[in-house]
Amino acid sequence: MTETVTPMMAQFLEIKAGYPDALLFYRMGDFYEMFFDDAVAASAALDITLTKRGKHAGADIPMCGVPVHAAEGYFLTLIRKGFRVAVCEQMEDPSEAKKRGSKSVVRRDVVRLVTPGTLTEDTLLDARRHNYLAAYAEIRDEGALAWVDISTGAVSVMACSRMRLGPELARLTPREVLVSEALESELAEVVSDLGAAMTGLGRTAFDSTSGEKRLCSVYGVASLDAFGSFTRTEISALAGLVEYLDITQKGNMPLLRPPVQEGDSPVMQIDATTRRSLELTHAMGGGRQGSLLSVIDRTVTAAGARLLERRLASPACRADVIGERQASVQFMLEQGRFREDLREALRGAHDVDRALSRLALDRGGPRDMAAIRNTLEVADRVNAACQAHELPPVLTLAARHLTGHDDLRDLLGEALVAEPPVLSRDGGFIAPGYDADLDEARKLRDEGRSVIAGMQSDYAALAEVPSLKIKHNNVLGYFIETTATHAEKMMAAPLNETFIHRQTTANQVRFTTVDLNEIETRILNAGGHALDIEKRLYASLKESIVAAAGPLGALAAALAEFDLAAALADLAQRENWCRPVIDDSRAFEVTAGRHPVVEQAQARLGAPFVANYCALTEAPIWLLTGPNMAGKSTFLRQNALIAVLAQMGSYVPASEAHIGIVSQIFSRVGASDDLARGRSTFMVEMVETAAILNQADDRALVILDEIGRGTATYDGLSIAWATLEHLAEVNRCRAIFATHYHEMAALASRLDGVENATVTVKEWDGDVIFLHEVRKGTADRSYGVQVARLAGLPTQVVERAKVVLEALEKGEREGGGRKDALIDDLPLFSATPVQPAPPQKVSAVEDRLAGILPDELSPREALALVYELRTLMDEA
Numbered sequence: 001m002t003e004t005v006t007p008m009m010a011q012f013l014e015i016k017a018g019y020p021d022a023l024l025f026y027r028m029g030d031f032y033e034m035f036f037d038d039a040v041a042a043s044a045a046l047d048i049t050l051t052k053r054g055k056h057a058g059a060d061i062p063m064c065g066v067p068v069h070a071a072e073g074y075f076l077t078l079i080r081k082g083f084r085v086a087v088c089e090q091m092e093d094p095s096e097a098k099k100r101g102s103k104s105v106v107r108r109d110v111v112r113l114v115t116p117g118t119l120t121e122d123t124l125l126d127a128r129r130h131n132y133l134a135a136y137a138e139i140r141d142e143g144a145l146a147w148v149d150i151s152t153g154a155v156s157v158m159a160c161s162r163m164r165l166g167p168e169l170a171r172l173t174p175r176e177v178l179v180s181e182a183l184e185s186e187l188a189e190v191v192s193d194l195g196a197a198m199t200g201l202g203r204t205a206f207d208s209t210s211g212e213k214r215l216c217s218v219y220g221v222a223s224l225d226a227f228g229s230f231t232r233t234e235i236s237a238l239a240g241l242v243e244y245l246d247i248t249q250k251g252n253m254p255l256l257r258p259p260v261q262e263g264d265s266p267v268m269q270i271d272a273t274t275r276r277s278l279e280l281t282h283a284m285g286g287g288r289q290g291s292l293l294s295v296i297d298r299t300v301t302a303a304g305a306r307l308l309e310r311r312l313a314s315p316a317c318r319a320d321v322i323g324e325r326q327a328s329v330q331f332m333l334e335q336g337r338f339r340e341d342l343r344e345a346l347r348g349a350h351d352v353d354r355a356l357s358r359l360a361l362d363r364g365g366p367r368d369m370a371a372i373r374n375t376l377e378v379a380d381r382v383n384a385a386c387q388a389h390e391l392p393p394v395l396t397l398a399a400r401h402l403t404g405h406d407d408l409r410d411l412l413g414e415a416l417v418a419e420p421p422v423l424s425r426d427g428g429f430i431a432p433g434y435d436a437d438l439d440e441a442r443k444l445r446d447e448g449r450s451v452i453a454g455m456q457s458d459y460a461a462l463a464e465v466p467s468l469k470i471k472h473n474n475v476l477g478y479f480i481e482t483t484a485t486h487a488e489k490m491m492a493a494p495l496n497e498t499f500i501h502r503q504t505t506a507n508q509v510r511f512t513t514v515d516l517n518e519i520e521t522r523i524l525n526a527g528g529h530a531l532d533i534e535k536r537l538y539a540s541l542k543e544s545i546v547a548a549a550g551p552l553g554a555l556a557a558a559l560a561e562f563d564l565a566a567a568l569a570d571l572a573q574r575e576n577w578c579r580p581v582i583d584d585s586r587a588f589e590v591t592a593g594r595h596p597v598v599e600q601a602q603a604r605l606g607a608p609f610v611a612n613y614c615a616l617t618e619a620p621i622w623l624l625t626g627p628n629m630a631g632k633s634t635f636l637r638q639n640a641l642i643a644v645l646a647q648m649g650s651y652v653p654a655s656e657a658h659i660g661i662v663s664q665i666f667s668r669v670g671a672s673d674d675l676a677r678g679r680s681t682f683m684v685e686m687v688e689t690a691a692i693l694n695q696a697d698d699r700a701l702v703i704l705d706e707i708g709r710g711t712a713t714y715d716g717l718s719i720a721w722a723t724l725e726h727l728a729e730v731n732r733c734r735a736i737f738a739t740h741y742h743e744m745a746a747l748a749s750r751l752d753g754v755e756n757a758t759v760t761v762k763e764w765d766g767d768v769i770f771l772h773e774v775r776k777g778t779a780d781r782s783y784g785v786q787v788a789r790l791a792g793l794p795t796q797v798v799e800r801a802k803v804v805l806e807a808l809e810k811g812e813r814e815g816g817g818r819k820d821a822l823i824d825d826l827p828l829f830s831a832t833p834v835q836p837a838p839p840q841k842v843s844a845v846e847d848r849l850a851g852i853l854p855d856e857l858s859p860r861e862a863l864a865l866v867y868e869l870r871t872l873m874d875e876a
């Protein structure tokens with residue numbers, strides 16, 4: 001059997017061959033259709049119906065489709081599920097194709113590849129987060145990382161060794177990472193660890209020589225030296241980015257800002273594990289909720305929120321930089337009135353960066369222009385308010401970028417209506433009075449409409465049919481409509497000279513007239529003309545906006561800086577935070593420090609948070625012992641968070657703090673299996689501890705929680721012991737080391753610079769009460785059994801554990817030689833069933849309480865009951 005491939009299927013297959021790794025969304029009228037394996041995969045991923053359309057090679061062709069107007073939502077679902085989408089559009093009107101012959105297929109082509117790192121649509125992006133696309137390149141032993149947020153156009157690049165790649169990617173959390181195909185398998189683990197998609201590109205994409213030329217042409221400069229002196233590897237990484245943007249945007253290059261070289265100003269090094277365990281920008285579950293960022297974010301603009309995220313992800317390491325940022329926050333704190341007015345004004349600002357980028361990519365519309373207009377007005381108000389103040393240096397610099405946009409502001413102010421539509425397609429966004437030709441065309445169009453209203457009454461009178469109506473639809477245009485009963489006389493002489501029959505439907509008959517046709521043409525012409533003028537004006541406004549992209553970007557950055565300073569001041573005031581002293585010493589002293597996230601959780605429960613003192617200045621290492629659940633992990637983390645907050649330029653949750661610059665933070669708190677990589681909990685813990693011991697320098701801050709927990713007691717204790725010695729003698733860093741091995745407390749007396757601290761608890765009537773107070777000294781015991789009881793372990797098990805614990809402790813006191821005998825003594829593995837503990841005697845108070853139905857008590861009876869209970873208790 002010979003199979004004929006339809007011309008349309010032939011076209012589909014040809015286009016699809018160019019995009020084997022993407023789902024091809026093939027435009028057919030109002031739908032995007034998918035065929036073959038794409039249809040099978042997409043229907044499953046999107047939960048839409050899979051159907052068939054024709055046959056190919058003897059088999060049915062699977063097909064599914066989504067409506068064009070709803071496509072954005074489907075893109076997002078597919079991207080989240082790891083697909084990429086090639087969007088194939090109709091490149092001509094179907095009528096054009098028909099002219100070439102009835103069998104001709106409409107020309108189609110892929111106009112865009114939708115991938116995780118190249119999204120620009122507002123609906124697909126989180127306004128308060130960056131969406132980075134990164135590229136990593138290597139030339140010989142040198143590596144470089146470049147990254148871009150195409151929704152804002154910000155481009156950065158830095159030298160980055162293979163070793164630093166993981167931590168840097170953890171800092172940026174890009175959605176997609178580009179690497180040369182040759183590196184794909186070696187880097188797969190690092191990239192997938194972060195949950196980013198990896199895309200391999202051919203080696204030529206990273207060629208630094210052709211890349212440099214390409215970059216020069218994108219930026220319209222003769223040499224990249226204008227932006228800094230880039231190494232060949234940095235150019236190679238940037239070239240990879242630009243090449244990929246070319247492929248995915250099909251030559252429609254997004255607006256790119258000049259590349260900024262990072263790395264000049266050192267930032268605090270925080271590796272991926274530490275970021276995860278401190279939950280800086282993402283909570284353990286992966287979302288923003290519950291992270292430090294979610295608790296401290298008081299910004300009122302999306303750009304301010306993104307700046308906060310950047311700062312929090314990269315705390316500074318220079319006391320002067322930090323001091324300048326703190327000065328901005330302090331200014332905002334002192335000028336409460338100014339701050340409130342500023343925040344109120346900023347609430348009216350829009351996301352200029354993203355609006356600009358959409359306009360430049362031709363995915364924007366009049367509403368994006370209005371966003372820019374409104375923000376320019378906000379900038380004017382902010383600038384005016386600044387005049388009455390002496391601003392600190394960072395804000396003075398920012399304020400300079402708020403002015404100089406009068407022409408654009410006036411242009412947009414005059415040209416646009418107050419609330420323009422999202423799309424330019426249907427017009428209606430240019431304000432009346434801005435363009436005389438447009439006003440004229442609109443007048444004609446509108447007059448035509450009122451003439452039609454007049455014609456309806458004339459025709460009704462002529463035909464003596466008062467119910468006659470003039471209507472409009474897309475097929476017939478304007479027409480006269482009446483019921484079949486009235487229509488008869490209109491089709492007969494003499495009325496049929498005026499009314500020309502067009503169509504008869506079930507209940508209605510439709511007519512036209514020569515005059516109606518004429519007026520319709522006039523309306524259409526005027527309407528079409530008006531739309532043409534609006535489109536032309538749109539293009540020219542867009543050109544003016546894009547030409548001002550540089551200063552507009554600086555303005556957006558300036559507003560973000562104001563927003564962030566005000567937001568941090570708001571936070572400091574509401575939460576009662578203090579300005580930390582930052583210098584180049586090795587001090588670390590925090591008075592009444594708190595954990596902002598736990599504190600907030602406690603507040604929701606109506607429970608207080610106990611503030612604690614920590615000083616790693618004289619004794620740079622604290623060895624923290626204390627029962628389970630006492631608050632050790634909280635204390636460890638809160639001090640690391642305070643260092644991060646302090647160095648990002650924020651105030652900190654404490655009454656006083658003095659921090660000598662911390663260059664690296666390492667945190668190993670809690671462990672989990674990494675089954676995907678075949679590592680047990682203990683293995684993960686050891687790999688991470690090794691990384692700390694190998695990398696921490698004398699400016700590092702290390703927090704280690706319960707090292708060695710995952711193995712046999714003596715192995716664990718020995719590892720913890722040796723680790724602490726190494727930190728104190730080799731790394732010589734500041735550290736807090738929490739352990740449940742109380743034996744380690746003895747080390748503190750032997751090692752210089754190690755001090756014992758403990759989280760206090762009180763024992764009361766066999767129960768533990770957590771005081772959450774950290775003080776110098778050691779814990780006497782771990783209270784594990786009591787905590788287990790609190791957790792609801794069956795009484796039987798708890799009682800049994802107490803017996804075993806007592807016996808073990810006794811054995812310990814009497815020397816190791818007794819161990820075997822001890823095990824024999826204990827009916828550990830004996831078959832004797834353990835008797836449940838005898839029920840405790842019920843007190844008179846409990847007895848009385850058991851008979852009470854609280855809902856039935858009046859307030860007076862309740863009070864009387866309290867007195868009664870009190871007496872019962874005193875009698876007992």
Ligand SMILES: Nc1ncnc2c1ncn2[C@@H]1O[C@H](COP(=O)(O)OP(=O)(O)OP(=O)(O)O)[C@@H](O)[C@H]1O
Pocket residue numbers: 598602608609610611612626627628629630631632633634635772773
């Ligand atoms: N300073 C504090 N003030 C008030 N409540 C606190 C404080 N620190 C901790 N908590 C409360 O105690 C709980 C347990 O704290 P955390 O996890 O830090 O204990 P831990 O000693 O590390 O326990 P484990 O050894 O079992 O891991 C917290 O979830 C919080 O509710």
